[in-house]
Amino acid sequence: MSKPIPPRSADPESGYRVPDRTPPEEPTNPVQSASRTMELIEVLKESGGATIGEIATELDVSKGTASNYVSTLREEGFVTKLETGEFDIGLRVLDVCNKSIRERELFTEGKPKIDALAEEFEGVFTVMVPEHGYGYCLYSRTTSDLISKNRLAQGTRRYLHCNGPGLSILSGMETETVEDIVDRYGLLSCDTGCEFDCPLAKYARELPVERESLYDRLAAIDEQGFAVTDHGQIACLGVPIFGSGDTVVGSVGVLAPRRTIYTEQAADPELISAMKDAATAIGINIV
Numbered sequence: 001m002s003k004p005i006p007p008r009s010a011d012p013e014s015g016y017r018v019p020d021r022t023p024p025e026e027p028t029n030p031v032q033s034a035s036r037t038m039e040l041i042e043v044l045k046e047s048g049g050a051t052i053g054e055i056a057t058e059l060d061v062s063k064g065t066a067s068n069y070v071s072t073l074r075e076e077g078f079v080t081k082l083e084t085g086e087f088d089i090g091l092r093v094l095d096v097c098n099k100s101i102r103e104r105e106l107f108t109e110g111k112p113k114i115d116a117l118a119e120e121f122e123g124v125f126t127v128m129v130p131e132h133g134y135g136y137c138l139y140s141r142t143t144s145d146l147i148s149k150n151r152l153a154q155g156t157r158r159y160l161h162c163n164g165p166g167l168s169i170l171s172g173m174e175t176e177t178v179e180d181i182v183d184r185y186g187l188l189s190c191d192t193g194c195e196f197d198c199p200l201a202k203y204a205r206e207l208p209v210e211r212e213s214l215y216d217r218l219a220a221i222d223e224q225g226f227a228v229t230d231h232g233q234i235a236c237l238g239v240p241i242f243g244s245g246d247t248v249v250g251s252v253g254v255l256a257p258r259r260t261i262y263t264e265q266a267a268d269p270e271l272i273s274a275m276k277d278a279a280t281a282i283g284i285n286i287v
Helices: 032-047 052-059 063-076 092-102 105-120 164-171 175-185 211-224 269-286
Strands: 079-081 087-089 124-131 134-141 227-231 234-242 248-257
Touching (some): 032 052, 032 063, 032 087, 063 079, 092 105, 105 124, 105 134, 105 248, 105 269, 134 164, 164 211, 164 227, 164 248, 175 211, 234 269
Antiparallel strands (some): 079 087, 124 134, 227 234
16 A cells, blocks of 8 residues: 555645636546446445445446455445345445535635534535536525425535526636636436436426526526525525635535525525625635
């Protein structure tokens, strides 16, 4: 095993290190074993446990090859064997993910702000971060049992165009960056091939499925400083977080009963004000 890389020392002069917000470039010389390893992890994530035969079928490889991948990942703790004989994702993945999340400034600065919002208002509050053209919920909190937290749970990955937090992030991006994201992923919805099992997009009203309507919507969001998506009985509100140089680095979002977000058909000004204050405080503290 290679020697561990020492942790990066904190440098207050370096500023916030913005992750890659655009989709990654296609690799010039992709390493097949690395791609297969991640495909295997995805198979286990979606299945919740699979046999060597099922893994081999999904990866389109022989059982011997699938067994080699599984045994290697078991040795490192990234795959575990269940009593049923099936294989599942190992808890070492959790260790890696937790370290990645908790060392990010948006987590450390966002957590207390999200906790405060969740104590004051109804709904699932989250800090969403753009990376590789997707939106990731870095931290989520709710004190209500009326909304299923898994829709915006910590670690959840979503498209940016079909929810309030994601749209608010897109509204702060350069047109070229938005173009790169749309070119790579399109503007999919649940009925046009969305890859996520997400009830938000399924019930979204006025979901932007054409580029022209998306850009018109982003311009309006940029002007008002927040985005709202209507999903029937629930709604989703997002406010962008700006770091140094007016770079959008994330958003403060909430998923809540529609009556919580709307007052007389308009977004609740008190809720918007509180979320804007939180977004501003987070942005100021990560520059």
